[in-house]
Amino acid sequence: MRDADQSAALRDQVAAAHAAGGSLEICGGGSKRFYGRESDTPGPVLETVGHRGVVHYAPTELVVTARAGTPIREINAVLSENGQQLPFEPPELDGDATVGGTLAAAFSGPARPWCGAVRDHVLGTRVINGRGKLLRFGGEVMKNVAGYDVSRLMVGAMGTLGLVLEASLKVLPKPEREVTLAFHMERSDALVFMNGLGDRPLPLTGAVFHGGIVYLRLAGSAAAVSVAMSELSGEELPSSDAIWRSLREFEHPFFDTKLPVWRIALPALAEPELPGEVLIDWGGGQWWLRSDAPVATIRDPVSALGGHATLFRGGDRGGEVFHPLPPAMAALQERIRRAFDPAGVFNPGRMVAVAG
Amino acid sequence: MTSSAPTTKSAAPELLRELAGVLPAANVLSRPSELLPYECDGLSAYRQRPMVVVLPETVEQVARILAICRRRGLPVVARGAGTGLSGGALPLVEGVLMVLAKFNRILELDPVRRTARVQPGVRNLAISEAAAPHGLYYAPDPSSQIACSIGGNVAENSGGVHCLKYGLTVHNILKLEVVTIDGDRLTLGSNAPDSPGYDMMAAMTGSEGLLGIVVEITVRLLPLPTHTSLVLAAFDDVESAGAAVGGVIAAGIIPAGLEMMDNFAIRATEDFAHCGYPVDAEAILLCEVDGTAEDTREQLQRVAAVMREHGATEVRVARDEAERLLFWKGRKMAFPAMGRISPDYYCIDGTIPRDQLPRVLGKMKEWSAEFGLRVANVFHAGDGNLHPLILYDANQPGELERTEAFAGKILDLCVEVGGTITGEHGVGVEKINQMCTQFASDELEQFHALKEAFDPRGLLNPGKAVPTLQRCAEFGAMHVHRGELPFPELERF
Ligand SMILES: Cc1cc2nc3c(=O)[nH]c(=O)nc-3n(C[C@H](O)[C@H](O)[C@H](O)COP(=O)(O)OP(=O)(O)OC[C@H]3O[C@@H](n4cnc5c(N)ncnc54)[C@H](O)[C@@H]3O)c2cc1C
Numbered sequence: 001m002r003d004a005d006q007s008a009a010l011r012d013q014v015a016a017a018h019a020a021g022g023s024l025e026i027c028g029g030g031s032k033r034f035y036g037r038e039s040d041t042p043g044p045v046l047e048t049v050g051h052r053g054v055v056h057y058a059p060t061e062l063v064v065t066a067r068a069g070t071p072i073r074e075i076n077a078v079l080s081e082n083g084q085q086l087p088f089e090p091p092e093l094d095g096d097a098t099v100g101g102t103l104a105a106a107f108s109g110p111a112r113p114w115c116g117a118v119r120d121h122v123l124g125t126r127v128i129n130g131r132g133k134l135l136r137f138g139g140e141v142m143k144n145v146a147g148y149d150v151s152r153l154m155v156g157a158m159g160t161l162g163l164v165l166e167a168s169l170k171v172l173p174k175p176e177r178e179v180t181l182a183f184h185m186e187r188s189d190a191l192v193f194m195n196g197l198g199d200r201p202l203p204l205t206g207a208v209f210h211g212g213i214v215y216l217r218l219a220g221s222a223a224a225v226s227v228a229m230s231e232l233s234g235e236e237l238p239s240s241d242a243i244w245r246s247l248r249e250f251e252h253p254f255f256d257t258k259l260p261v262w263r264i265a266l267p268a269l270a271e272p273e274l275p276g277e278v279l280i281d282w283g284g285g286q287w288w289l290r291s292d293a294p295v296a297t298i299r300d301p302v303s304a305l306g307g308h309a310t311l312f313r314g315g316d317r318g319g320e321v322f323h324p325l326p327p328a329m330a331a332l333q334e335r336i337r338r339a340f341d342p343a344g345v346f347n348p349g350r351m352v353a354v355a356g
Numbered sequence: 357m358t359s360s361a362p363t364t365k366s367a368a369p370e371l372l373r374e375l376a377g378v379l380p381a382a383n384v385l386s387r388p389s390e391l392l393p394y395e396c397d398g399l400s401a402y403r404q405r406p407m408v409v410v411l412p413e414t415v416e417q418v419a420r421i422l423a424i425c426r427r428r429g430l431p432v433v434a435r436g437a438g439t440g441l442s443g444g445a446l447p448l449v450e451g452v453l454m455v456l457a458k459f460n461r462i463l464e465l466d467p468v469r470r471t472a473r474v475q476p477g478v479r480n481l482a483i484s485e486a487a488a489p490h491g492l493y494y495a496p497d498p499s500s501q502i503a504c505s506i507g508g509n510v511a512e513n514s515g516g517v518h519c520l521k522y523g524l525t526v527h528n529i530l531k532l533e534v535v536t537i538d539g540d541r542l543t544l545g546s547n548a549p550d551s552p553g554y555d556m557m558a559a560m561t562g563s564e565g566l567l568g569i570v571v572e573i574t575v576r577l578l579p580l581p582t583h584t585s586l587v588l589a590a591f592d593d594v595e596s597a598g599a600a601v602g603g604v605i606a607a608g609i610i611p612a613g614l615e616m617m618d619n620f621a622i623r624a625t626e627d628f629a630h631c632g633y634p635v636d637a638e639a640i641l642l643c644e645v646d647g648t649a650e651d652t653r654e655q656l657q658r659v660a661a662v663m664r665e666h667g668a669t670e671v672r673v674a675r676d677e678a679e680r681l682l683f684w685k686g687r688k689m690a691f692p693a694m695g696r697i698s699p700d701y702y703c704i705d706g707t708i709p710r711d712q713l714p715r716v717l718g719k720m721k722e723w724s725a726e727f728g729l730r731v732a733n734v735f736h737a738g739d740g741n742l743h744p745l746i747l748y749d750a751n752q753p754g755e756l757e758r759t760e761a762f763a764g765k766i767l768d769l770c771v772e773v774g775g776t777i778t779g780e781h782g783v784g785v786e787k788i789n790q791m792c793t794q795f796a797s798d799e800l801e802q803f804h805a806l807k808e809a810f811d812p813r814g815l816l817n818p819g820k821a822v823p824t825l826q827r828c829a830e831f832g833a834m835h836v837h838r839g840e841l842p843f844p845e846l847e848r849f
Binding site for chain 1: 376385387454469470491512513515519520523524526527540541542543546547548549550551552553554555556558559561562563567576579580581582602603605606608609610646647648649651653654655707708709710711736739740741774775776778779780781782783787791793796797798799801802803805806807808809810821822
């Protein structure tokens with residue numbers, strides 16, 4: 001597909017829907033259709049894949065700006081030619097994942113605890129709000145505190161605050177060397193071990209526990225990696241990349257299941273008893289659970305430890321797939337949504353059920 | 357900027373009685389002499405005496421004061437340490453100034469999970485000091501860190517010398533407890549990597565006290581780097597130094613800090629701090645790298661090579677920790693040093709793409725001659741965050757106005773080259789007109805709508821950070837935004 005700027009056409013579609021009191025389902029490459037709530041009142045699809053292309057890339061500025069429909073795979077390729085990468089390691093999902101969808105769903109890969117999440121790398125956006133207005137927030141510079149940080153607010157909003165047309169993302173150099181080490185241990189020990197790695201500055205960019213094994217990814221300068229390797233010992237895997245790629249792309253055998261898959265975010269060292277098999281990523285911060293147990297048996301122990309549980313894939317997509325908010329917070333977030341999209345044009349019900 | 361004599365208004369006795377019902381008498385200030393210290397923040401050209409100052413000590417008191425203000429329709433301005441440089445904590449003539457200085461306790465420091473839960477009035481540096489025995493620190497380090505409060509840091513999304521590598525406040529905080537004007541106590545963020553719903557931490561960080569009162573902050577702590585080294589490189593011209601900044605990044609190095617000082621700043625600082633800077637250099641770069649011993653050594657060699665490739669006349673590596681701290685001392689004392697050679701200085705805070713450094717610095721030199729005002733440059737070069745200091749004398753008629761005009765030109769240029777009017781100091785009252793240059797009316801309307809979701813009656817820090825469309829229309833008579841006539845829908849005056 002060729003690069004094209006469809007901002008004006010997209011804006012006209014939104015403005016028309018707003019005027020007619022209609023709604024729209026924003027869709028990029030469709031790679032995350034499985035995620036979020038099923039819409040209560042599905043409207044016509046607003047396609048962003050035609051609105052694509054890298055608009056500006058300046059390696060020494062550490063920033064890339066691309067249109068919403070640009071595949072993440074394409075961005076990765078462009079950056080790679082210059083020895084750079086997206087530090088938050090978003091999934092490519094067979095090449096279908098786009099910039100817009102990555103921001104909307106806030107999918108960050110295994111490097112997240114050490115290199116930051118999607119939101120940490122968003123420097124600016126162009127968006128269309130629910131009134132059909134084309135707006136620009138932030139920019140391409142590293143530091144910018146003029147106005148509220150609307151760009152970051154778009155991240156994880158599932159399109160309900162606006163259509164992200166374009167995003168400027170901070171990029172970083174690729175590490176010189178990457179290795180993966182394996183360590184055999186019990187789960188509780190693994191949590192302590194992974195958490196303890198943060199006590200000293202190690203070149204760490206991955207820590208996952210599954211099937212009685214902790215896998216660590218070390219990435220950085222060749223010198224730093226080899227020192228860390230000898231300090232940590234552990235058994236070096238022949239292919240450093242395979243496990244991280246499989247986690248990032250949800251291709252790890254753990255995800256090959258008909259059971260509902262839950263994503264659970266937890267504070268360091270929290271160890272809830274959960275009804276099903278788990279895989280622990282992000283050094284203990286992100287747990288994956290395969291389970292069709294009742295929702296309360298999953299959310300209650302997680303809430304008690306200060307975490308939250310998302311029904312990531314499968315299960316009841318018409319229910320509350322995102323962890324419910326306390327009433328005052330839910331009310332405030334609904335007011336925020338209306339501030340951006342008063343008539344409810346975008347993805348109604350994709351995050352929370354449409355009120356009344 | 358208007359530095360006309362402030363009007364004052366005394367608080368109604370019933371208001372004082374009501375406040376006295378919530379706070380100990382000593383925590384309600386209303387006599388002119390008591391109010392004086394709160395007339396301004398770090399931007400002293402703006403002064404306004406508040407009607408009353410309150411110093412709550414508990415979250416309960418904050419909520420009750422807000423309830424009183426809500427009922428009476430009184431505006432509330434939060435104040436931390438008052439080091440802000442954009443007038444964000446400037447009081448309002450008919451407003452309540454809520455000073456959070458008494459919230460000065462570190463509530464919990466968890467060395468195992470590497471977090472600290474602190475009250476908003478805690479000084480930035482105090483967190484790192486408390487964490488140091490555990491080998492940890494709080495990364496964002498504004499130059500004002502001995503004085504500024506963490507609550508103020510959250511409200512401004514403050515940065516520091518090390519944010520190129522370690523991020524701004526928004527990247528280093530996990531959770532906030534906030535009291536809204538409606539009296540709701542909300543928890544934003546969490547100790548987990550993320551939270552359900554919208555990214556409320558993004559909305560609140562940098563919101564300059566317009567969305568809620570932050571009453572508790574949980575920050576992330578990092579392990580202290582085991583090795584840190586500093587390179588000082590001197591250059592014959594500012595442009596080469598600017599190019600070397602891009603060169604370091606192009607070499608795949610992300611320094612922990614990368615700062616620039618021009619000749620004027622070097623000389624002034626050297627006279628004051630005696631840190632061994634080369635006073636004949638047109639510019640110096642201070643480049644810090646950190647990590648493991650091997651890593652640091654390797655990066656250091658590469659940085660030194662890049663500096664030489666870009667024409668550095670001298671490349672010095674700090675021999676030891678003492679010399680490293682000495683080199684930094686100069687950088688950190690640059691502001692007070694300016695205060696010594698000029699009665700007043702005005703600090704600007706635009707950010708530009710790094711590759712525009714030579715052009716913008718060149719323009720500034722030109723304009724400096726035109727306006728007859730000296731400019732010193734000391735800034736976060738790695739982030740492209742400029743801090744030109746315009747030296748002036750407020751007692752000379754017309755100098756302040758000329759300074760403002762000069763500053764306005766610099767900020768407009770920042771926007772023109774693809775940057776922003778403020779990298780870390782915030783908009784406050786100071787850059788409110790420049791907001792009309794950077795944003796179109798639809799964008800400003802969106803900001804106002806977001807504000808309304810939090811504060812429907814506009815009682816929190818009104819008149820700051822985001823200009824009304826009316827104001828921009830007036831200001832816009834002189835400015836054209838992105839080549840369009842601003843606010844065609846509004847009536848002209
Ligand atoms: C010499 C000097 C050097 C500086 N260097 C830097 C630097 O390197 N980097 C940088 O980013 N800044 C720097 N600053 C600016 C300033 O120190 C920062 O903006 C700092 O974060 C302000 O903190 P404060 O506690 O003084 O806030 P204040 O000035 O008291 O308030 C700032 C804003 O925050 C709001 N606010 C304060 N507390 C709260 C709260 N609890 N809840 C809600 N709103 C609140 C106020 O209403 C106001 O809008 C410097 C200032 C000086 C004087």
